[in-house]
Amino acid sequence: MYLDAVSNTLINTNGSAKTARTIEKKAVFEYWKDWQPSQISHHGGLCCEIAREWITATDFSSLNGDGIFTGPRWLRQKFNWGASRFPIHWCEAVRRDTLDCGALAALAHEVFTVRGVKSSRVQLVQKFSALATSQWTDSWGKGNEPLAWIKDDLIYHEGCAIDTGDKNIKVWDASAGWWVDSKPADGYGALLAIRLSDFNLRTGESFKWGEHIIKADEWLETS
């Protein structure tokens, strides 16, 4: 049963061994555990191919001679972060002013891959605050945008991971334009869970991210 597989067990002593009881705590990723990373679709025609070529050629120009492991922060300068309706096609995405984390992560994944960097998609669960998530609920709700990425003070988020050699990965947050810190943390903005997924990864293949060992296609709680 999937709950057994992903739940943590806490012992609530409540000050007395006699009253100790086991309570089930749902995993932080429970709400999104079956979600798949966002994809950008292709019409199969010149329109999407022009858009895709434009993204990858612009990415190379934007490197300005820096190394291929450099994060493509230019994407976030080109696109604001905001709601994206899916399915979204390449020819639509490049003309949008705003893209959500999934679309931005998909673009970043694409440019890393074209650079020759081994890249995978990552799904993340982050903790913010009730105040922050209520703001997002309000602003996205007004536009009738989907809100399922928000749950209480937690959010579902997407990025991509690059293999820097010897199965060591770095996690790129394409919406923020920074590398996610692997150090466990709690509090505002803290990363609580991560899953690496990509059709190129073998099931059970594992990667090292700071002190964490992450297995492909398996959620890992990080703090």
Add this chain to the structure above:
Amino acid sequence: MKIYISGLYSGTNPQPGVGIARSLRTAYPKAKLIGVEYSNRCSGIHWQDFDEIWLQRPWNELNLTTHTEEIRRVLDSGALWISSIDLEIMWFAGVFPDGHPNLLTPSSAALEQVEKPAVPAHEGLPVKIPTFVTTEISDWDLHAFCREHDWKVWLKGPYYEAVRTRSWAEFEEKRHILSNDWATGRLFLQTHVSGYEESIALSAYEGELIDCVRMRKRDLTELSKTWAGDISEVEAEFIEPLREIIRKINWTGGAELEMVRDADDQLWLLEVNPRFPAWIHGATITGRNMPASLVEGATGLTAKNSPALAEEFTRVVMEIPVRSEFPLSPLPEPLGGTIGHSLKHPSGLLQFASRLHNLSSFDEEKSNGGGKSSQFKAPNVPPSFINDLGGLDLTAMETPASLFLENTAAEYFRKAGELADDLSSDALAVTNAYSIKTNPDERLIKLALESGFLAETISLPEVKKAIKIGFKPEQIILNGPGKWWRRENLPDGKFCSIFCDSIEELNRVIENLESGELQTEHLGVRLRTPNVASRFGIPVDTPEVFERLIEAVRRIPKEYKFAAHFHMASSNVGVGHWWHLFESILRWCGSIEALSGRLIEVLDVGGGWFPEDLQKDSSRNFKKAVALIPEFLPHVRRIISEPGKALAQPSMAVAMQILELRNFENVVHEAVVDGSIAELPMYFFYPHRILYQNPQNGGWKPLGRGKTKLLGRLCMEHDIVASNIELPENTQIGDILVFCDAGAYDRSMSYVFGRG
């Protein structure tokens, strides 16, 4: 226990004194902490953890002998001294050559081993040192260094300060400021490393590493100084060699290794500061009290544990009470007409640097900054320049005079031809083209024709001139945004290539070709890639324009070979960046080819190369480039190379005569010449090598850097043709100076001014 702590400046680029005091107060609540400062404007003197303040007069007026004896008495009394001031630490190393058990600073020998930029002691650490050069090399070579490193360079002072210099004009301005500030011409230029800054702070006593931590900067001030950071352990692979180095150089005191981690995870060591960093109390907050560990190591007195409150730290701005015994001084009056109160370095550190250079205990040969001993090198001038000048009778010329260095020009054109032949193969022909705008002198155009070059033109009058000299239309390339200017000059015949500067022009030219009004073998586009500051070419920085370009290219009639043009001045963007842009263009062209279905058969490449950059490793670099082209554009059969500036620039020089010598304190500080920026309009963009002709024997001497400004003849404030040269001692009015490297845009963009 008494501990003296010097260096209490607490602005946005603070000294560590206050942080050290806070950490020591945590570890030794009963210790007497005495803050030492050299200006009452350093706000750290008001910090509550100091039991006493020992306020000295500023460094510029301090009696150093008396001060030395006072410090010796303090140390002999058993008190410890921790300095936070690099210059004070260097001075201590000189006046206490054998050290003192209570002076917790490194020795002179240890300091030499961490001197920037080379940091000799770094061997064994998993770090690299960014490339650097001293500014004592010639201006010509400094400019080459900047080009080689894409103008991503920092000009650094001998002790403090680093400024980005993005152009030659900016470099000259900053060099002047830093040299004056630090009373030395011995600065250095170091390449920039992109990445994330991190440091290792350590404490050591008599060669034993006591403790060390890593700090990653997490927030920065406008000056890139730490505002917040996280603290972590230093990995064993770093600690072990570090321990060995500390032992080997017998280090005492705090230290900070400032580094950058690049995208490939490589660490670059920028410098080693011979003291604790200003953020040192941030480490104490995480439970790693290094000032306390230093004191404990030196005295054996156990420090009180510093609790770990967090793994990260940040700064806030705090208002604190001013000590009544040190009331605030009034602000100085702004200088007439200026903005601000000029409060930099209130303790007189700049003047202290100057005083240090004059101390006998300060070995200026071994140390940074020794202003008196700076040896500025004169540039190398190719022998062919001298040979060509030898064939000219300058006495018969009216100056300022433009000099054609005939043999030099022929040699440069010949070498360019040889390079093109060398790069050509059965599959790919490489042809040179001479850009007439670079210098429309008929002698150069003729040389180009005789050397098998094509002519690249940007207007129909230039086409007319090329034809007049002997070029045929099929040897002419048309380029630029205004190529149809004066259409009455349009010749009959088929051009070699037409490169369109906009989609609108491309559509129009296609119409003209279809109507028979124009003829060309190749029709192409000039591209402007994203992130390039240029007004030329079709900007592909939006998907909309890119799509329109693809549509337009698809309309090019099949009988015309499709071509692409790329031009960027490598002397402006830097050599490395130029090669990146070249590869970037290949990728864009590959995309255009794939999306439009039109195969690119001709690639026209303009470089804006400096002659040296074209010649330096040219065969290797260009072979690599030619090999790269088929990877992206397998149908290219011809490469047109436009090395205009690289050939024209060395081919001419400007002779000037000295009109007046102005002396100050027996030094010629200004000389007026009859030339001007009207004859040298590129003066602001790159240095020119200057030759002085000995009037007695006619010999030529390249001039190095000195203190003389050469003022042009024009009544224009900015008419200064050289700002820092060294004239020979016996220079007289009427002597001749020749400015080399003036054959490209200096010649074509020179103008008539002040000639009546």
